[in-house]
Amino acid sequence: MIMKNKKMTSTTIKTNSKLLAIPVIAVLLTVFIASMPPDAFAGTTCDVPDNHCYAYVRKTISNRGGYGTIDINAANSVQSGYAIANPIWIGFSNNEWIEGGWQKGNISPCSNTTAKFYWYETLGTTSSACLETTSGATMTVKIDDSDLNNIYAVYINGVWKKSFTETRDAARMTTGGESTHQSNVLTGGEDSGLVYYTTSGVATSWGSANLSYSSHMHSYTDTRTSPYNDYQYGGP
Amino acid sequence: MHKKQLSIICGMTLTLVLISVVIATNQESEILAIGLITPTDANRPTPPSITLGEHGKQVATSNIQSLDVSKVRMAGKSVKLDAARESTSGTIYQYYGTGSPVNDNTKLTDFMESGGIVVETRTLRFPEKAYIALANHEDTKGQGFIVNGIMAFGYEAHAGIVPTTLDLYTDDGKVVSIWTYATLSDTIKIAEKLDIQSGFIDLNDYVDPNWTDVSEFDTSDEVPIMEPES
Numbered sequence: 374m375i376m377k378n379k380k381m382t383s384t385t386i387k388t389n390s391k392l393l394a395i396p397v398i399a400v401l402l403t404v405f406i407a408s409m410p411p412d413a414f415a416g417t418t419c420d421v422p423d424n425h426c427y428a429y430v431r432k433t434i435s436n437r438g439g440y441g442t443i444d445i446n447a448a449n450s451v452q453s454g455y456a457i458a459n460p461i462w463i464g465f466s467n468n469e470w471i472e473g474g475w476q477k478g479n480i481s482p483c484s485n486t487t488a489k490f491y492w493y494e495t496l497g498t499t500s501s502a503c504l505e506t507t508s509g510a511t512m513t514v515k516i517d518d519s520d521l522n523n524i525y526a527v528y529i530n531g532v533w534k535k536s537f538t539e540t541r542d543a544a545r546m547t548t549g550g551e552s553t554h555q556s557n558v559l560t561g562g563e564d565s566g567l568v569y570y571t572t573s574g575v576a577t578s579w580g581s582a583n584l585s586y587s588s589h590m591h592s593y594t595d596t597r598t599s600p601y602n603d604y605q606y607g608g609p
Numbered sequence: 610m611h612k613k614q615l616s617i618i619c620g621m622t623l624t625l626v627l628i629s630v631v632i633a634t635n636q637e638s639e640i641l642a643i644g645l646i647t648p649t650d651a652n653r654p655t656p657p658s659i660t661l662g663e664h665g666k667q668v669a670t671s672n673i674q675s676l677d678v679s680k681v682r683m684a685g686k687s688v689k690l691d692a693a694r695e696s697t698s699g700t701i702y703q704y705y706g707t708g709s710p711v712n713d714n715t716k717l718t719d720f721m722e723s724g725g726i727v728v729e730t731r732t733l734r735f736p737e738k739a740y741i742a743l744a745n746h747e748d749t750k751g752q753g754f755i756v757n758g759i760m761a762f763g764y765e766a767h768a769g770i771v772p773t774t775l776d777l778y779t780d781d782g783k784v785v786s787i788w789t790y791a792t793l794s795d796t797i798k799i800a801e802k803l804d805i806q807s808g809f810i811d812l813n814d815y816v817d818p819n820w821t822d823v824s825e826f827d828t829s830d831e832v833p834i835m836e837p838e839s
Contacts, residue, residue, distance in 0.1 A: 433663050435698045462656045466664055466700070466729060467788050468717055468770045470656055480653045495768040497748055499651065519832070521734060523742040536822055538746040540739045540776075540784060541731060542698055544663055547656060568834055572698050572734070576834045 428562065429549035430582040432569055435542045438463045438471075438517030438525055439569035439579070443548070444562065445475065445512055459562065461514040462547040463525065469495045471537060473514040473527045474549075475507075492527045496537045504534065514548075519570040542572050548582065641798055642682045645724060645790045646773075648766035655769045661704065661720065662713030665696035670703075676728060676803040678705050683724035683791070691725075700731040721772045721790040726799065729786040736782040737815070743778075744812040745820035753812055756800050760810045765793045775800055779807035 432439075443459040460474030471494040476483055482501035483489050490504040490512070507530070515528040518539070525543075526536040548564045567579040673693040681688055684707070691706040704711055705726040709719075720727070733739045743749045743762070753762055756777060763775040772788040775796045779785060785805055789796045 435696055464656055464659060466659060466696075466702070467727075467772060467774050467786070468659055469768075469774075472656075481651075493653070495651070495771050497752070497762075497764050499768050500748075521738070523735075523739045524746060533823065536746070538742050538749040540733060540742070541729075541786075542696075542700075544659060544696075576832045577837050578834050579837070 429547050430564070430567075431545055431547040432567075432579055433545045434569065435544065435572050436463075436546055437519055437521060437570040437572060437574055438515075438543055439546045439567065440513060440515030440517065440528075441548050441564045441567040441579075442511050442513045443475070443564050445507075445510060459512070459514075460547075460549050461516060462549075463516045463543045464545045464547060465496075465539065465541055466544045469539075471496065471516050471525055471527065471539075473516055473529055473534070475512060490529045492529070492534050494527075494535075494537055496525075496539050502535065504529065513566075517570050519574045519576065521574050546579075639680050640682055641680055641795075641802055642685070643789070643791045643795045643799065645684050645722070646766055646792055647790070648769055648771060651768040651770075658716040658718040658770050660713060661692070661694065661702075661711055661715045661717065664702045665694040665700070667713075668693050668695045668701075673701065673703060675703070676705075676805070678726070678803070680802050681705075681726070681799055683707055683726065683789075686724055688724065688726060698731075700729060703728040703730075717772070718770050721788065724790075727772075727788040728803075729784075729788070731784050731786070733782050733784060740778075740810060740812060740815045741817060744815040745817050747822050755809065756797055757805065758809050759805065759807045760812065761797075761800075763793050763796065766790055777805060777807070778810050779805070780810055781807070 439461075441461060443461075445459065460472050460476075462470050462472045464470045471492070473492045474490070475488060476491055482491050482493060483503035487506060489506050491502065492504070493499070493501040512530055513528075515531075516525060518525045523538060523540045524536050525539050527534045546567075546569050548567060549562070563581075563583050565581040567581060568576050569579050571577055670690050670693050673690070675690045678688050678690075686707040688705040688707055690703055692704045692711050694702040694704075696702075704720065705728065706720065707724040709723040709725075711720060711725075717727070743753065749762065753760055755761065756775070760778045761775060762778075764773070766773045766789075772790055773793055773796045775787045775793065777785045777787070777800065787796055787800050787803075789799065791799070
């Protein structure tokens with residue numbers, strides 16, 4: 374009887390050890406995945422009729438805005454026609470957003486074929502401005518209320534452009550390499566030094582995003598389960 | 610039966626029928642029938658619609674104090690509290706739907722198009738700072754109005770995906786925000802039916818004559834950057 378109990382105890386310990394390994398592996402996997410930088414992929418043709426495509430990375434988290442540096446000379450090309458490149462969007466829970474970036478094409482607020490900085494916002498009603506052209510390899514876009522005074526401000530290359538009242542936290546931050554329209558190739562882009570501000574106003578690193586990889590963008594939908602952050606939607 | 614008795618019975622019956630009709634008509638007139646509108650296009654690409662999953666984790670509706678929507682009809686359909694969510698910062702979202710199923714992947718635009726009403730209740734982190742910003746910044750200064758004695762801001766659905774939003778600033782430091790794909794005037798009528806109680810916050814008390822909308826210089830390179838918690 375004693376022998377049997379000892380044997381059972383030994384077996385139980387072995388089983389428990391194996392079971393203990395499961396949560397340890399799960400924790401290690403979680404840490405590994407969480408430490409990976411955001412990735413998105415591009416390199417395919419926008420193939421849905423009348424649709425518009427984006428290659429972007431998105432951070433869904435309560436925040437007070439953020440910023441990033443966008444490599445203009447990488448694949449973040451600004452296409453002619455109906456396209457926007459290199460935006461940073463700060464999105465809110467009711468679908469409002471503030472946007473700053475680099476665009477050309479016949480899109481409000483810019484309306485010519487020269488790529489320019491712009492900002493655009495939908496808080497209350499829409500307002501926008503087409504700003505100056507730029508030179509250089511990179512630009513930084515910052516849209517934030519890190520001092521928690523309920524006013525989000527837009528900076529492009531460190532220069533204040535506009536501010537807006539918004540008492541709610543943002544729900545997500547999105548940064549894009551490129552957008553394009555039907556039959557054009559979405560070539561992607563590179564964003565670095567991405568930072569978001571927590572709801573306490575603390576600057577928190579989000580890593581970098583390389584949207585230049587090819588061959589990963591295939592049939593995709595905007596779902597939580599997709600590993601890719603590319604997005605294609607039926608829009609104007 | 611005498612003719613007199615018969616006429617009394619007929620008269621009483623007729624009176625009861627008339628009273629019933631009047632009561633029924635009054636009850637019907639209390640019903641608020643709301644038609645849906647489509648947000649005006651932004652005439653430019655928009656970011657993807659937020660999903661309900663991005664609002665936060667689902668919480669049991671039994672733990673949420675539901676508002677009375679029994680007298681509201683959206684596009685001819687009655688609405689009921691279908692689901693509720695809570696964000697990491699404690700904001701509560703209530704989804705009053707017309708019967709379409711909702712889950713993590715439901716786009717807010719789809720929920721609104723089905724006639725849904727969202728009620729977002731959030732707590733202001735620093736209420737006075739919020740009132741100062743609302744009272745002084747150019748895009749909100751003088752734009753407030755009063756709904757059932759509550760200080761409110763509102764605007765109609767626009768930009769292709771943004772619903773009509775009515776923000777009610779209650780005197781407990783919270784904001785009850787009602788979203789619909791209806792006109793602003795109809796959304797105000799919905800708010801009046803919901804019986805939200807609050808005193809009035811007078812933004813005139815927060816006007817700053819020295820206010821400026823221009824922010825200070827960008828300080829992004831001067832702040833320490835934390836690594837996210839894993």
